[in-house]
Amino acid sequence: MTSITANGGPSYISAGYTLRSWLTTRDHKRIALLYLVSILFFFVIAAVAAAMIRIELLTPAGDLVDDDTYNKLFTVHGVVMVWFFLIPSIPATFGNFLIPLMIGAKDVAFPRLNLASWYVYTLGGLFVVGTLIAGGVDTGWTFYTPYTTMFSNSHVIAAVTGVFIVGFSSIFTGLNFIVTVHQMRAPGMTWFRLPLFVWAHYATSLVMVLATPVLAMTLALIAIERLLGVGIFDPALGGDPLLFQHLFWFYSHPAVYIMILPAMGVVSEVIACFARKPIFGYRFMVYSLLAIAAVGFMVWGHHMFVSGQSMYAGMVFSLLSFLVAIPSAIKVFNWTATLYKGSIHFDAPMLYALGFIGLFMMGGITGIWLAALAADVHLTDTYFVVAHFHYIMVGGAVMAFFAALHFWWPKVTGRLYPDGWARAGAIVMFVGFNLTFFPQYIAGFLGMPRRYHAYPDEFQVLNVLSSGGAVVLGVGYLLPLLYLGWSLRRGRLAGANPWGATGLEWQTPSPPPPDNFASPPRVEGPPYAYHAEQAAGDSHGR
Amino acid sequence: MSGFEPFIAEASAAAGRTDALLLALTIISVLVVGGISLTIVVFAVRWHAGSRASRQRARGSVPNRGRMAEALWIGIPLLVFLGIFVWAAVLYHQMRSPAADALTIDVVAKQWMWKIQHRDGQREINELHVPVGRPIELVMTSQDVIHSFFVPAFRIKQDVLPGRYTTLSFTPTRVGQYQLFCAEFCGTSHSQMRGTVIVMTPSEFSDWLAANPGEGSLAAQGEALFRRFGCSGCHGASSSVHAPKLEGLYGHPVALANGSQVTADARYIRDSILLPVSQVTAGYTPIMPSFKGQVSEEDILKLVAYIRSLAATESQP
16 A cells, blocks of 8 residues: 655555554544444355355255244344444445545544444444354344244344444444534535535434434343343233334334435435536435435334334325435436536446446335335235345445445555456446345245245245345455455555545545645535536546 | 236235236336436436537526426426325225124234134134135234234235234135235244135135034133133123123223223223223222233133124113
8 A cells, every 4th residue: 555645744554554553543544444344344244144045045945054043144134234234334434534534624523432433333243243153143133022022042132232332333423423514624614515425424423313322222121121021012011012113113214314325425426526517406415315314213104004003103104205205316316417418437436326326216116115005015024125125225325335435445545446347346246236136026026025934936936036146246246355455555556536526535645644634625615516518528537 | 907917816805906006106116217227328328428419508598497307306206106105095094994794703823823713613723714705804913922914915914913903804806725924023933834815605615614613603612711710700790799791892982980982892802801900991990800811812802702792782781
C-alpha cells in the first residue's frame, strides 16, 4: 500500500504498523477497516451455513444433516447475516470511513465511542462464536415464542446475549453519526448540500437509535422468561406469544431499512458519478429517505397477517405498507431519470449499482405482493418470502456493499484493481444471484414452506436450480477477494480522484492522511456538480 | 380460473379469487420491472460515454419539469397501490367471515402432528376429511408452540396458537387430496408436520363419518366430562350453588361484573374454564376454581361442544 501521501505526510495506514496502533486507534478510517475485517469474517461463517443449506436441499429427503442440525444452520445463517454482517455492513465500514470525509471533518464526533462500538461488536461476536462451538441454536433468527423461551433445547441464552450486546454497537454508531452530521460539517456544508450517502446514514442512524433498544428489551424478556419462568410470552405461564411478535418486528422491520437505506446512499453516489449528472430530484431523494425511516416504524404488523392479529389491525398495517413503498419507488424512478442524457460509464462500481437497482426493484415489487392481504395469506411463511427478502437484503444491500467496496477501494487503499475482472465479478454475482433466488419465488408461490429440512418431491427441480445458482453466486463472491487482494500490492496507484468524482472525500489524497484534510475544506455549492454535456466528448471524462 | 391451475390446484372458493389478484400482481410486476429495466438499458446505450447523442436540454423546456415528473411517479403508483390494497383487503375480509351454516371442526396442533375432532366424535391425525361445497370453519389451538395450518391448494393459512383459539374458514370446491403443511417453524420435525386434506362428495363423506364412529358425539363426550370434572355440581339444573346457568348461553351476550359485555363463544368458554376469575358474570361471586392443567385442549373443545349443544335449550327460570 502507499505509505506516503502526495504532500509527504503519512497516510492513515502508514501512521502506525503495530497491532497496538490498530487496536487502540481512534481514527474513524482505521476503525472502519477493523469493522471491515470483522464483518467479512462473519459473512464467511454465515455463507458456509448457507452453502450447507443449499446442499441439503438438493434432495427432498433430509439426508446430509439431521433435522436439528438443519434448523441450527438456518438459524446461524440468519442471526449472523442480519446482526453481524448486514446491519453493520455499510454503516460501520463505509459510513465510518466516509462520513467525516464527505462533510469535511477530521473525525467523527466521539472517536472513543466509535472504537468502543467495535469492541462491543467483537464481544457480541464472541458470544455467537461460543454459541456455535457449544452446539448452536435452533430457534430461527426470529426467536419466536414460546418455542424459544420454553421449548428449545439449544443455546438460546448465549445467542440472545450476543445479539443483545451487538445491538449496543449499532446504537453507538448511530449516535455518533447523528452528532457528527449535526456538529462537524465543514463551513458551507449546509444540510441540502450533504451527499445523499450522508443523508442516508443520518436516516439510518435515527432508526438504529430508536429501534435497537426495543430489540434489547425484547431479548431481555426472552431471557427472563426462559431463565426465571416469569410468564411474559408463554400462555402456559399467563403470557402472550403475539406480544413477542409485535415487539420483535417493531425492531426487525425497521432493521430492514437499517440495511437498505445506506445501500440507497451508496447507489446514489455511484450513479451520479458514472452518469456524470447531478442526482435527479435531490430533495425528493432526501425526503424519501426520511419518509422511509419514519413510516418504516409503522408497518411491523405486516409480518403478522395470519398470526392471529385482528383483521382490522391487518388492514391498517397493509395500507401503511403500501405507503412505505412509495418513497422507495420514487428513488428507483429518480435513479433512472439521473441516467437520462448522462454520459454513462460502465466501470465496475456502476455495474454493481445498476445490478442493485434491478434486484431492489424485484424485491420491492414482490413486497407489494406481500403487503396485499389476501395474497400474503397464501405467500407468507413460504419460499416466496425467502426470495423477497433476499432480493432486498442480498440483491439490494450486498450488491450495494460491493458497489461501495469497488467505488471507494482506491480511496481506502490508494490502489486500483483490474477493472475487467471487477466487471466480470459484478456480472457473475448478478447472474448467480438471480439463478439462486428467482426459483425460490416460484417454489413459494407453489406452496413450499420455509425452514423445511425435507420437502415434497415436486419442489426438487426448483431447489436444484437454486442450489446450482448458489455455486455461481459463490464464485461471484470469491472473485473480488482475489483481485482486490492482488491489487493491495500490485494495483496501480489510484491518485486522489480516479473516477473524476465531486465529493469532498476525493479532494484529499488516497489513502487520506490521519486528519483527513491538509486544510479545512470550504463548500461553495451543491453536491454532484457533474456536467454530462462536457463529459460526453471525451470517452472517459477523467 | 386464472391460468395458474396447471401449476397449483385451485380447490377452494377463495383460491380462484386469490389467484385473480395474484395474476394481476404478476402482470403489474412484469410491466413495471420490464418497463424500468428497458428504460435503463435504452438510456445506458443511448447516452453511454462517448456516444454522440445530444445532452442538450430541449429548448423552451417547461419550468418545474422535475416537479411534474415527481408528482407523476408519486401519483400513479399511489393510485395503483390503493387499488391493490382495497382489492386484497376485501378478499381478506371475505376469507375471514365464516358462513352461518359452516361445519365446524376442531384442530389441536402439537409438536409434530395435527389432531382433528369432528362434531360427531370422529377423530383423525394428519388427515382432514371434508365434504365438497360445504363451508368449513376450523377452530384451532395448539398444545405447545405456534404452528400454522397451510393448505396451498386452498390459498389459506392461519397460525395456530397455544392458549387461544384461531379460526380458519374455507369452502372446498373440488374433490381430491391436498397437502397440508405446518408453515410456522415449530422445532425439530417441523418439516414432517404435514398432512392431507381429503375433499369428498357429500355422500362419500357421510359414508366416511358412518364408517369411523368415535365414542359418541363431541357434545355427548363433553356432557360426560361435564359430570366427571364436577362442573354439574354447580352449573347443573338441580344445583343449589349460585352459578351461572349454561342453557341458552352459547352465542349470546353475557354481562360481566366489571360492566363490560362479551359474546359467549368458544374462546369465552375456554377462558372461563381455565381462568374463571378473569371474566366473572355480573351478579355472581368468583368462587369457581381454575381447571388449568387438569383438562386437555381436546377435552376443553368437547366441553365447548356440550355447552354449545345447550344453546338451543331454554334457560330454566
